[in-house]
Amino acid sequence: MKPQRGQSMTEYLVVLGVTGAALLLAGNDVERLFDNVRSSYKSYSSEMNKVQLYNNEAVRFLDPSPDDGFDDGQPESPPPTEPQQPVNDKLAALDEVYDANGVYVGRLANKKLIDSDGKEIGRDDSVGLSQINLVDLNGQALYPGFSIRQVYVDSTGKPLVLQALANASGEVLGFAYLKDSKYYNAFTGNALSKQPQGLTPIPTRDVLPYAAGYEANGLVYAWDDALGMASSAFTSPRKIIGELVSLYLTPATEAAWSKHSLCIVRPYGWAAEQVNPLPAAGASVAIGSTVYTQFSAPAAQLSYVKSTADACNARFSVLQATDPVTGTQWSLRRN
Numbered sequence: 001m002k003p004q005r006g007q008s009m010t011e012y013l014v015v016l017g018v019t020g021a022a023l024l025l026a027g028n029d030v031e032r033l034f035d036n037v038r039s040s041y042k043s044y045s046s047e048m049n050k051v052q053l054y055n056n057e058a059v060r061f062l063d064p065s066p067d068d069g070f071d072d073g074q075p076e077s078p079p080p081t082e083p084q085q086p087v088n089d090k091l092a093a094l095d096e097v098y099d100a101n102g103v104y105v106g107r108l109a110n111k112k113l114i115d116s117d118g119k120e121i122g123r124d125d126s127v128g129l130s131q132i133n134l135v136d137l138n139g140q141a142l143y144p145g146f147s148i149r150q151v152y153v154d155s156t157g158k159p160l161v162l163q164a165l166a167n168a169s170g171e172v173l174g175f176a177y178l179k180d181s182k183y184y185n186a187f188t189g190n191a192l193s194k195q196p197q198g199l200t201p202i203p204t205r206d207v208l209p210y211a212a213g214y215e216a217n218g219l220v221y222a223w224d225d226a227l228g229m230a231s232s233a234f235t236s237p238r239k240i241i242g243e244l245v246s247l248y249l250t251p252a253t254e255a256a257w258s259k260h261s262l263c264i265v266r267p268y269g270w271a272a273e274q275v276n277p278l279p280a281a282g283a284s285v286a287i288g289s290t291v292y293t294q295f296s297a298p299a300a301q302l303s304y305v306k307s308t309a310d311a312c313n314a315r316f317s318v319l320q321a322t323d324p325v326t327g328t329q330w331s332l333r334r335n
Contacts, residue, residue, distance in 0.1 A: 091152040091189040100145030163201035164216035171237040175226040187227045218315045244314035261304035263312030284333040291330045
């Protein structure tokens with residue numbers, strides 16, 4: 001199924017070409033964290049897994065409105081008394097490339113593949129509207145099974161940060177991009193015809209390594225819920241699927257995490273299963289061997305936010321200490 005010119009961004013939002021299974025965390029509660037993402041994720045990805053862009057440019061405005069050049073010879077009507085939203089009032093976008101495992105590779109700029117250091121590592125050698133074909137500088141195929149994610153950018157080409165819009169109670173009611181004091185739909189990039197009022201924007205952070213969700217104020221929301229059309233209504237709280245946990249470990253255990261973040265995602269409400277009642281903010285309580293098995297070493301496909309433990313902005317912290325008499329002790333602290 002090839003997208004044709006003029007079809008909307010809504011129909012061809014580019015998502016990472018990963019399976020629903022890749023969104024899940026390892027551990028005993030692996031089946032719970034993103035179960036509510038699966039059905040809606042499949043509805044987005046079933047037609048678009050490994051989508052290729054056919055009108056690719058480094059930065060472009062989406063769905064420009066064509067000028068049919070019609071002139072009936074009549075004088076133009078005076079401008080309306082109320083300002084109208086321009087037809088092309090939408091965000092520019094660039095294309096990011098990910099390998100088959102969902103790991104960021106680089107971005108396409110004028111058919112060149114540029115890595116995060118600004119170095120050209122390949123190119124798209126497709127012709128015209130044929131599907132994108134990535135090759136290295138020697139013409140050899142690159143990244144089989146790669147996918148392309150469309151990212152909205154400002155006028156300088158810098159990616160915009162998705163904002164979670166929260167009410168006075170801190171509940172996130174929807175997501176939007178903010179540029180020049182104007183909000184844009186998180187899904188289509190169009191300027192919102194009705195701008196949200198009385199809501200506070202909170203910058204989100206990506207949940208890595210897969211596009212499992214967006215994090216705001218220590219809570220994780222499903223990416224499809226954030227980008228879905230309903231999120232622009234800003235009338236009801238968005239569903240929380242996970243929460244961040246900061247890890248403070250002994251040197252021996254932390255060594256096993258040297259290539260991982262110490263700011264990880266756990267299922268929303270996970271702490272209630274560890275200890276009841278939950279500790280008050282700032283208080284610590286001992287937790288048992290279950291926590292030891294969960295945090296003594298990073299699990300495969302662990303979801304996380306790229307951050308230090310101190311900057312994690314997590315709702316809970318797991319603390320590990322070594323006692324000369326009792327050995328390793330684990331405790332849970334509510335932040």
